[in-house]
């Protein structure tokens with residue numbers, strides 16, 4: 021018997037939720053993505069630092085602002101991944117950050133090489149983050165399932 025800490029109802033031991041009041045008896049651990057999360061935070065930070073320097077050294081461009089925004093988004097979604105994404109929106113934001121971070125920094129890398137401009141190999145980190153997240157597919161599914169469970173309650 022598992023006594024509900026909220027209402028005191030005696031539940032069968034296998035119960036996940038209190039049969040009387042619906043209180044969650046087993047506090048499930050949220051799936052965490054420490055690796056991908058840290059990679060996103062790192063690449064986001066590099067992005068911001070690089071472009072702040074770029075902005076100081078050259079004419080401050082609109083492009084720099086856009087990439088700083090991407091940097092901030094990367095850090096935020098990386099943090100959510102690290103802590104354990106709690107919603108589909110967290111996972112979508114992380115995917116968007118990775119996709120734009122990768123394509124954007126790769127584009128700039130090529131431009132930088134061609135015009136001897138600013139070269140940042142940040143895209144490599146985004147690429148690793150993508151691979152890391154792809155290898156965590158199973159965990160992603162679990163995270164989504166858990167999100168659904170808590171959503172229905």
Ligand SMILES: [Zn+2]
Pocket residue numbers: 024025026027028029038039040041042043
């Ligand atoms: Zn209860």
